[in-house]
Amino acid sequence: MPELSIPSVQGIRLASVPAKIKDWERNDLLLIELAEGASVAATFTQNTFCAAPVIVAKEHIGKGAIRALLVNAGNANAATGLKGLVDTRATCDAVAEALQIHAEQVLPFSTGVIGEHLPVQKLLDAIPAAARQLNAVGWQQAAEAIMTTDTRPKTASRTVQINGELITVVGIAKGSGMIQPNMATMLAYVATDAAVEQSLLDQMVREAVNVSFNRISVDGDTSTNDACVLVATGVRGELLKSDDDTAYRDLLEAMIQIHIELAQAVVKDGEGATKFVTVQVDAAQSSEEALKVAFEVGNSPLVKTALYASDPNWGRLVMAIGNAIEGNLDTDKVNIFLDKVQVVSAGGRAQEYREESGEQVFSQPEFLIRIELGRGQCSEHIWTCDFSHEYVTINAEYRT
Amino acid sequence: MPELSIPSVQGIRLASVPAKIKDWERNDLLLIELAEGASVAATFTQNTFCAAPVIVAKEHIGKGAIRALLVNAGNANAATGLKGLVDTRATCDAVAEALQIHAEQVLPFSTGVIGEHLPVQKLLDAIPAAARQLNAVGWQQAAEAIMTTDTRPKTASRTVQINGELITVVGIAKGSGMIQPNMATMLAYVATDAAVEQSLLDQMVREAVNVSFNRISVDGDTSTNDACVLVATGVRGELLKSDDDTAYRDLLEAMIQIHIELAQAVVKDGEGATKFVTVQVDAAQSSEEALKVAFEVGNSPLVKTALYASDPNWGRLVMAIGNAIEGNLDTDKVNIFLDKVQVVSAGGRAQEYREESGEQVFSQPEFLIRIELGRGQCSEHIWTCDFSHEYVTINAEYRT
Known part of the structure; x- marks a missing residue:
């Protein structure tokens, strides 16, 4: 500029x-x-x-x-x-x-x-x-x-x-x-x-x-x-x-x-970042809950390595959601979308979901992961990046 | 066996x-x-x-x-x-x-x-x-x-x-x-x-x-x-x-x-692990506080990549401690030891500390990071491993 x-x-x-x-x-x-x-x-x-x-x-x-x-x-x-x-x-x-x-x-x-x-x-x-x-x-x-x-x-x-x-x-x-x-x-x-x-x-x-x-x-x-x-x-x-x-x-x-x-x-410009990802959480009980879920997803090393690999490994998304939510979670109400592709419906794999569609979304440099919790009216979103080999190189080898 | x-x-x-x-x-x-x-x-x-x-x-x-x-x-x-x-x-x-x-x-x-x-x-x-x-x-x-x-x-x-x-x-x-x-x-x-x-x-x-x-x-x-x-x-x-x-x-x-x-x-046997590290936190106000600090240190990607690199980057340790402690922290009372080597004294670099001593400790397959908070009588410890290139490979590339 x-x-x-x-x-x-x-x-x-x-x-x-x-x-x-x-x-x-x-x-x-x-x-x-x-x-x-x-x-x-x-x-x-x-x-x-x-x-x-x-x-x-x-x-x-x-x-x-x-x-x-x-x-x-x-x-x-x-x-x-x-x-x-x-x-x-x-x-x-x-x-x-x-x-x-x-x-x-x-x-x-x-x-x-x-x-x-x-x-x-x-x-x-x-x-x-x-x-x-x-x-x-x-x-x-x-x-x-x-x-x-x-x-x-x-x-x-x-x-x-x-x-x-x-x-x-x-x-x-x-x-x-x-x-x-x-x-x-x-x-x-x-x-x-x-x-x-x-x-x-x-x-x-x-x-x-x-x-x-x-x-x-x-x-x-x-x-x-x-x-x-x-x-x-x-x-x-x-x-x-x-x-x-x-x-x-x-x-x-x-x-x-x-x-x-x-x-x-x-x-x-995050260290080693190759992907820019918005994590949006809808239908949460509170803004705090929505943010907690969004950050749990956005900070999970397992999720971040999947982002890096363009691997729509949604099992890691539900893992992170389950870690963030306290008390009881009615998993049957949870839906997950990768951009417009629905990957999880009612807590399990969406019937119409095809792996190729998820991979296509995850292969983009920027995309949206949207989670519907089915627990309330609150929404929040955060921005995160992936976890790459370059991240490890930057943070492990800079003195050598 | x-x-x-x-x-x-x-x-x-x-x-x-x-x-x-x-x-x-x-x-x-x-x-x-x-x-x-x-x-x-x-x-x-x-x-x-x-x-x-x-x-x-x-x-x-x-x-x-x-x-x-x-x-x-x-x-x-x-x-x-x-x-x-x-x-x-x-x-x-x-x-x-x-x-x-x-x-x-x-x-x-x-x-x-x-x-x-x-x-x-x-x-x-x-x-x-x-x-x-x-x-x-x-x-x-x-x-x-x-x-x-x-x-x-x-x-x-x-x-x-x-x-x-x-x-x-x-x-x-x-x-x-x-x-x-x-x-x-x-x-x-x-x-x-x-x-x-x-x-x-x-x-x-x-x-x-x-x-x-x-x-x-x-x-x-x-x-x-x-x-x-x-x-x-x-x-x-x-x-x-x-x-x-x-x-x-x-x-x-x-x-x-x-x-x-x-x-x-x-x-x-952690994914990609090359180091086995005990993080011990002493002189905490409560067991909960000691555990929170220990896990913040043991889970920080910046700390874990430093473990992998055998790089005694103690700035990342104080960063993680500061993130874990709520309220006021009297940083002047914080000491950190890598096995028996004192790296931080009264919240800053220990005068007698030499980088080579820290590197020697971090180069071992197993070692202890011991943190004295100077806030109370409680101690806790956890066991963690490092964050390696192999971790990213395992978790990013297993489908390819």
């Missing part, structure tokens, strides 16, 4: 620079400056072994008035103890000095290897150059600078008419790359020039993440560094204050589209 | 015969006859999509006075609806007729492909021959007859002096084989000639399974057909009635040893 296709977001300036955090020739440090008055909302990993920058970012965001984001690739600064926190704070101090703001107005993020100390001096040396190079253009380079084992940068953008104003939304994400395995780390940054009240922005990021990044799985492992950040610079349009507002709904719709596009891009 | 090394259990007769359930030349049907008065206790899969024989076996065992077990390999009779139940009951009827007992005194078991109807006529044809061939000798052939994708039969036996009587305990198990992937099915049968009151035998099977089969994982997927059955024929010794009884404790100890030996054999 050429740079010109990604619009600028008024109130945002970016710079990507090489800090040589690893022995590589590329930009690996991203600085994002936010205009005064911008609102910022974020969600962070639920992993209780969370990284030093996650701890500091949570602390800072609670105090408001965020003016800068600093992101480094190549080192996660996780499981680094007290020194990890000291290092992270030092980078915030450096950004504060370069931009003439307070350290608490900086949110730090790291992605890369767990358990190695941040080469903090390299970051401190590179920050002043980044501050000098800040520019409204640069989202594509930003998406590239935060990559670790990703095979391609992930960007998404929309312009939407809201209250007569043309509002821009741009997002970048990284995650699920190759070669360097101890991450599965996901970082996403989405920015708009719209004006959104803080509490409403907090609600917006939760709503958008819930239907996007919280619906994907590559290997079922949650990283120590995941974060999704939503910035509203407030430069354009009236301040949005209520979720009843049509303008808010329109912006949320664009936000959700951006988040889903980025989340799907992470799965499609 | 030569047949002669497996003792007979008084009150048990066995026969293994070829029923040609699949297109293969081997025994695939096992009939076990129990002496009148034998006690039987069992645990079954928690999978709610459980197989027809599991439903029928649960029904029959509730009525007591079990006299026969019938086990077939090659077909799981799972996700087979009403016809699956009718087929299973027909096999019980055939055993009842051959042995002159009631159908409700027969426990049926199946293992193999999910979702295909049982070739019931083949079983009905083979059952009379099996009944004619019943013999006190034959545990080794029995262990072979119930194999599906296993690479070797799994047996274990002990003789113990209890109340002055020499009591025999023999067990067989199958599970986690190769080539035919939709199973991960585990079946285990343990028999003793001791006399144990029904309620005490129920307690014994729960206690023994809890520290053995409930502590293993190959791929985290629970099958639709798992079962573990404990038979006490009551031929030798006094009736054991109380768990305070020293004789009961001695028998339980032997039982637990047999169960653990069989459970470990299943993991060692």
Whole structure:
């Protein structure tokens, strides 16, 4: 995607620079400056072994008035103890000095290897150059600078008419790359020039993440560094204050589209992935039940190797369903469809099902597994990928 | 192991015969006859999509006075609806007729492909021959007859002096084989000639399974057909009635040893497994917490590919710990040891740790990962295996 296709977001300036955090020739440090008055909302990993920058970012965001984001690739600064926190704070101090703001107005993020100390001096040396190079253009380079084992940068953008104003939304994400395995780390940054009240922005990021990044799985492992950040610079349009507002709904719709596009891009670039699969669960008793079944199917190694082999081995689907459902399951009410092909009817093989039809669906690069539980009215879906030889190679042999 | 090394259990007769359930030349049907008065206790899969024989076996065992077990390999009779139940009951009827007992005194078991109807006529044809061939000798052939994708039969036996009587305990198990992937099915049968009151035998099977089969994982997927059955024929010794009884404790100890030996054999024969790893979690707040952490570590695809690669990638261990612990985790109190090598101290890399030491441990075919959480007094351990290219090959390519 050429740079010109990604619009600028008024109130945002970016710079990507090489800090040589690893022995590589590329930009690996991203600085994002936010205009005064911008609102910022974020969600962070639920992993209780969370990284030093996650701890500091949570602390800072609670105090408001965020003016800068600093992101480094190549080192996660996780499981680094007290020194990890000291290092992270030092980078915030450096950004504060370069931009003439307070350290608490900086949110730090790291992605890369767990358990190695941040080469903090390299970051401190590179920050002043980044501050000098800040520019409204640069989202594509930003998406590239935060990559670790990703095979391609992930960007998404929309312009939407809201209250007569043309509002821009741009997002970048990284995650699920190759070669360097101890991450599965996901970082996403989405920015708009719209004006959104803080509490409403907090609600917006939760709503958008819930239907996007919280619906994907590559290997079922949650990283120590995941974060999704939503910035509203407030430069354009009236301040949005209520979720009843049509303008808010329109912006949320664009936000959700951006988040889903980025989340799907992470799965499609999943380690070793050759298939992109939607698992939809209908007629569940609750959303929680539907999601539990969908993730049990989408994370089962037996299901994922069958996806890889284009083998419509539906016995593994019923196995996973039976593991997810608690209490009694009336298996006679369970139906399963592979795209439009019904493979299971009333808990057993559908009479009209032919193996070739199932194989045809599973041979596609993208398809749908739809499960009807016959237990209620709730539906949910997730996106997942397959489990390939390449996955084992990436995660087993990267040091050799 | 030569047949002669497996003792007979008084009150048990066995026969293994070829029923040609699949297109293969081997025994695939096992009939076990129990002496009148034998006690039987069992645990079954928690999978709610459980197989027809599991439903029928649960029904029959509730009525007591079990006299026969019938086990077939090659077909799981799972996700087979009403016809699956009718087929299973027909096999019980055939055993009842051959042995002159009631159908409700027969426990049926199946293992193999999910979702295909049982070739019931083949079983009905083979059952009379099996009944004619019943013999006190034959545990080794029995262990072979119930194999599906296993690479070797799994047996274990002990003789113990209890109340002055020499009591025999023999067990067989199958599970986690190769080539035919939709199973991960585990079946285990343990028999003793001791006399144990029904309620005490129920307690014994729960206690023994809890520290053995409930502590293993190959791929985290629970099958639709798992079962573990404990038979006490009551031929030798006094009736054991109380768990305070020293004789009961001695028998339980032997039982637990047999169960653990069989459970470990299943993991060692796990699909594609090249490593056998004990994950021990100490200083947890509760047993549940310790087990949750142990299984999160033992089931993580990222950890399992690192085991395969002999790569002591401890960042993946802390990632899995952080995913398992809910609420707050004081990471400064977490220590991790690979056998005796301390790799993590106070939540970060141990100062004296050298990568070569970790690699040396991980290069062994068997080793221990020990995690100290620093949260309480509880310990638990599980046994797991690695995730290899062979696992993907077995589970992806068996049809090609």
